[in-house]
Amino acid sequence: MNPETVELLHQGAAELKLDLTASEAGFVRLLQLLQEGNARFNLTALKTERDIVLKHFVDSLTCLRGGHLDGTLQVVDLGTGAGFPALPLALVRPELQFTPVDSTRKKVDFVRATAQSLGLENVAPIAGRAETLTRQPEHRDQYDRVVVRAVAALPILAELALPFLREGGRLVAQKGPLSQEELRAGQRAAGELGAQVVEVEPFALPVLGDARTLVVMEKQRPTPARYPRREGVPNQQPLFWSAK
Incomplete structure (x- = not known):
């Protein structure tokens, strides 16, 4: 990581009131491992140091806004891809226990090998789909938080x-600009699934200024047993929402 990129990392973190002095070496190594993995597996479309640092590393750290990940928590990173936001968060929050989940085996293998290389004992990825995993007793109603960066x-x-969350658990969803139509559909779906939207926070991505929204849902009662529906159905037939 060149000095200019290191400075961008610290600048972005400072805007989030984070000091990365102790974890800087981990981020430098993570960048190296991601670039090496990308050359073999095409893990992410982002290639330049600047894009990876700002749009993966710093963007992942915005999950810490609002204090929703404070404490000793069991956290699922749903659709982790190449390990985001789990790996950057694990570097700065060793008290959090992460279960990164992805349906693509090569990405899960990369996240596992990267976590081991970084000495992150608080990261234990698994391969699978949410529709299947949350039908298993060891995963349903077992976690304190789910984080997700998704379109x-x-x-x-x-x-x-x-369905991953125990009662009182929270979904922390990172999104771009959010329409009122999607928010209303999300609120209706949350209610159907035993939760409530408790926070909607628009903000600007540090340094770049890109529009982001952090949406937090809190689970208040068990999710009905019929959810989630079988594999693929939630994406093909979303609750209360017609794809635009």
């Missing part, structure tokens, strides 16, 4: 994520 509509995220 999927809120009703889809709610159906896939909320």
Whole structure:
């Protein structure tokens, strides 16, 4: 990581009131491992150091806004891809226990190997789909938080994520600009699935200024047993939402 990129990392973190001095070496190594993995597996479309640092590393750290990840928590990173937001968060929050989930085996293998290389004992990824995993007793109603960075509509995220959570748990969803139509559909879906939208926070991505929205749902009662529906259905037929 060149000095200019290191400075961008610290600048972005400072805007989030984070000091990365102790974890800087981990981020430098993570960048190296991601670039090496990208050359073999095409893990992410972002290639330049600047894009990776700002749009993966710093963007992942915005999950910490609002204090929703404070404490000793069991956290699912749903649709982790190449390990985001789990790996950056694990570097700065060792008290959090992360279960990154992805349906693509090569990405899960990369996240596991990267976590081991970084010495992150608080990261234990698994391969699978949410529709299947949340039918298993060891995963349904077992987690304190689900984090997700996704372009999927809120009703889809709610159906896939909320079954992981115990009562009182929270879904922390990172999205771009959010329409009122999607928010209303997400609120209806949350209610159907045993949760409530408790926070909607628009903000600007540090340094770049790109529009982001953090949406938080809190689970208040068990998700009905019929959810999630079978594999693929939540994406194809979202609750209360017609794809635009």
